[in-house]
Each structure stands twice: as C-alpha cells, then as structure tokens.
Amino acid sequence: MHLAFQTLLVVSAYFVSTIATPIIWDGRASLNLTNADLDTSTGPFLTVVKGSENASHYSQLLGQSLLPTPLWNGGSNSSEQQEQVVSVSIDNSSVFVPGGSSPQYGFRRTDIIAANNGEHTDLITQMETGKTIFHVSIQQDEQRPLNYSHEYQIVFIEPNDGTHVFEIQLGSPFTNPTGDVPVSDAHSFKVRDHALNVLFTTPFTASVWHNFAVEVDWNALTIAVWYSQDGELLQQVVQTTSNPTASSGPNGQGDFHFTVLKLPLVNPADSPSNQNDVVHYGIQEGATEALLYSGVFVESAADGLSRGFGVVQQL
Numbered sequence: 001m002h003l004a005f006q007t008l009l010v011v012s013a014y015f016v017s018t019i020a021t022p023i024i025w026d027g028r029a030s031l032n033l034t035n036a037d038l039d040t041s042t043g044p045f046l047t048v049v050k051g052s053e054n055a056s057h058y059s060q061l062l063g064q065s066l067l068p069t070p071l072w073n074g075g076s077n078s079s080e081q082q083e084q085v086v087s088v089s090i091d092n093s094s095v096f097v098p099g100g101s102s103p104q105y106g107f108r109r110t111d112i113i114a115a116n117n118g119e120h121t122d123l124i125t126q127m128e129t130g131k132t133i134f135h136v137s138i139q140q141d142e143q144r145p146l147n148y149s150h151e152y153q154i155v156f157i158e159p160n161d162g163t164h165v166f167e168i169q170l171g172s173p174f175t176n177p178t179g180d181v182p183v184s185d186a187h188s189f190k191v192r193d194h195a196l197n198v199l200f201t202t203p204f205t206a207s208v209w210h211n212f213a214v215e216v217d218w219n220a221l222t223i224a225v226w227y228s229q230d231g232e233l234l235q236q237v238v239q240t241t242s243n244p245t246a247s248s249g250p251n252g253q254g255d256f257h258f259t260v261l262k263l264p265l266v267n268p269a270d271s272p273s274n275q276n277d278v279v280h281y282g283i284q285e286g287a288t289e290a291l292l293y294s295g296v297f298v299e300s301a302a303d304g305l306s307r308g309f310g311v312v313q314q315l
C-alpha cells in the first residue's frame with residue numbers, strides 16, 4: 001500500500017515534468033487580460049462577431065471569482081489558478097452585421113475567435129496543418145440559462161463556405177416547420193462532424209466543467225474526440241473516424257470559434273422562402289443567456305494529447 005502510494009507520487013511527478021505538447025494557440029485567458037483588452041481584440045481573442053455594443057458588454061473575464069477547469073490549473077488548489085473564466089452572453093442586441101451584408105436578424109450571437117492581437121489568418125494555417133487538437137471546457141451560467149427549444153452551435157471551425165469542420169451543439173435542432181420542442185436530448189452536448197452526424201453526446205449537467213478535446217487530421221480528413229468532467233483526465237470517447245465531407249487544403253480551413261450562437265424558430269408569419277432563411281428571419285425572444293468557457297487552446301498532436309495535469313497520451 002505504502003509502496004504503491006510512493007510509486008504513484010513518482011509517476012505523477014514524472015508526468016508533470018514532461019508537460020504537454022507544442023501549444024500553437026493559447027486561449028486560456030491569463031490573469032492579467034482585461035475586459036478592455038476584449039474591446040480592442042488585444043491578446044488571444046478576436047471579438048468582432050457580436051451585436052452593436054462593445055465586446056465587454058457581451059463577454060467578461062471573471063478574474064478569481066470562479067475557478068476554471070482544474071485540468072490546467074492545479075486541480076482544486078485555487079492558488080495554482082493560471083487562467084480566468086470567460087463568460088460569453090447574448091441579448092436581444094446581439095445581431096451581427098457582417099461587413100457589406102445585411103443584419104443577421106435570425107441569429108443572436110457572440111463569437112470569440114482564436115487570434116493573436118487581432119491577427120487570425122496566419123493562425124489558421126498554423127492551427128490547421130498536420131494533426132492538431134482543439135481543447136475547450138464549458139460550464140453552465142446558471143443565472144442566464146439557454147432556451148433549449150432553440151438550437152445553439154457553440155464551438156466550431158468555420159471555413160469560408162459556412163460549414164463546420166466539426167461542431168459542438170446544444171438544444172433542439174432547427175427544423176422547418178418547428179417540431180415538438182424542446183427535443184428529448186436538448187440538454188445534451190452533441191459533437192457533430194462536417195456532415196452533421198452526431199459522434200458523441202453527453203448531458204450538459206450544471207455546476208461542473210465539461211472538458212472536450214477534438215483531434216483533427218487535416219490531411220487524412222479524420223476526427224477523434226476526448227471528454228471528461230472537472231478534474232478527471234480526458235478520456236477518448238470517439239476513435240479516429242472519417243470526416244469525408246470536409247475539404248482538404250485552404251477550402252477546408254477556417255476560424256476557430258467558441259460562442260453562444262442561437263438559431264431562431266420558424267416564424268409562421270414569414271413567407272415560405274424566408275422561413276428557411278435562418279440567418280435573417282425567425283423567432284427570437286431576446287432573452288439574456290450565457291455560457292462559461294475556460295481551457296481553450298490548440299496543440300499539435302506531434303507529441304501526443306494533453307489529458308490534464310501534464311499527463312500526455314501518445315497518439
């Protein structure tokens with residue numbers, strides 16, 4: 001018993017010293033990042049996809065008021081906190097107006113996009129070459145819940161054609177006409193591939209961090225998924241699987257978003273063609289809703305996958 005305990009200590013010390021694989025982009029908000037930095041897209045987040053208010057109206061850094069995922073922050077020992085939680089919210093003003101295009105009245109959205117001081121184009125090629133792993137941890141904001149009658153697309157990589165290499169989704173998928181909502185698994189996360197096949201689903205329970213890692217092989221066009229809660233090491237939940245409808249090369253690459261993107265319900269008063277135009281038409285209640293994020297980063301898979309606390313799984 002005593003010997004086993006000592007062995008365990010030695011093993012964990014060894015893993016801690018062999019920390020992680022090359023990090024390509026680090027969106028774990030350092031403790032000195034400020035809400036003013038969010039307004040100017042200074043640091044790791046491009047914050048331009050939002051409504052008419054300043055970025056810090058919708059997104060805030062929570063300082064030391066809430067602990068981030070334990071995986072990269074010394075477990076439950078708050079003195080080892082390395083990053084701040086980021087809250088991302090929408091309200092009825094969250095109507096994005098793309099440059100030179102019409103307002104997206106169908107959606108309510110606040111997107112945070114991976115960048116380095118606003119620069120995101122070069123980063124795309126760095127993050128989306130070879131085999132790379134996209135990490136994100138998500139927690140409910142219990143004061144500002146989502147409305148599970150709607151669909152939410154919350155984490156995705158979006159090439160120029162508007163498709164998603166993979167995505168994490170919540171709620172009731174948009175249908176026209178609207179079906180019986182909320183659907184039975186509306187409160188579960190779904191990890192979907194480019195063709196929208198559900199690869200993994202798990203309930204979005206309250207008060208815990210839900211940790212995800214998605215490996216993308218940009219040449220072989222495959223994906224694999226890991227998941228855990230709070231301080232449990234990430235466990236593989238989807239083996240390497242083909243993502244055949246994804247494109248290779250620049251057409252298949254795009255910005256990495258973590259968001260609250262809320263789709264509408266069909267408005268029966270709209271014309272039939274407008275009823276299918278989810279971007280510009282449909283019903284939104286205009287409520288204030290939010291999600292909490294931490295542990296967002298992208299690593300190369302060259303030296304393995306970080307499972308938490310410096311433990312690496314060779315791939």
Ligand SMILES: *[C@@H]1O[C@H](CO)[C@@H](O)[C@H](O)[C@H]1NC(C)=O
Pocket residue numbers: 030031032033
């Ligand atoms: C914030 O902290 C990080 C390390 O945690 C450091 O690299 C960076 O220079 C700091 N930024 C400012 C503006 O002090």
Ligand SMILES: *[C@@H]1O[C@H](CO)[C@@H](O)[C@H](O)[C@H]1NC(C)=O
Pocket residue numbers: 039052053054
């Ligand atoms: C955004 O912030 C700037 C600088 O703090 C302020 O002058 C401006 O009024 C704000 N805009 C909105 C829409 O709140």
Ligand SMILES: *[C@@H]1O[C@H](CO)[C@@H](O)[C@H](O)[C@H]1NC(C)=O
Pocket residue numbers: 077079080
């Ligand atoms: C928490 O971490 C600090 C800094 O690493 C350390 O000094 C302290 O002993 C830890 N506390 C516990 C309860 O592990």
Ligand SMILES: *[C@@H]1O[C@H](CO)[C@@H](O)[C@H](O)[C@H]1NC(C)=O
Pocket residue numbers: 092093095105285286
């Ligand atoms: C929400 O915003 C839309 C679009 O700007 C507007 O038509 C609607 O009246 C607003 N609803 C509420 C409840 O403020």
Ligand SMILES: *[C@@H]1O[C@H](CO)[C@@H](O)[C@H](O)[C@H]1NC(C)=O
Pocket residue numbers: 147148149150265283285287
């Ligand atoms: C959620 O959305 C449905 C469909 O639009 C609506 O009937 C319901 O009132 C909404 N709930 C809240 C709390 O906003």
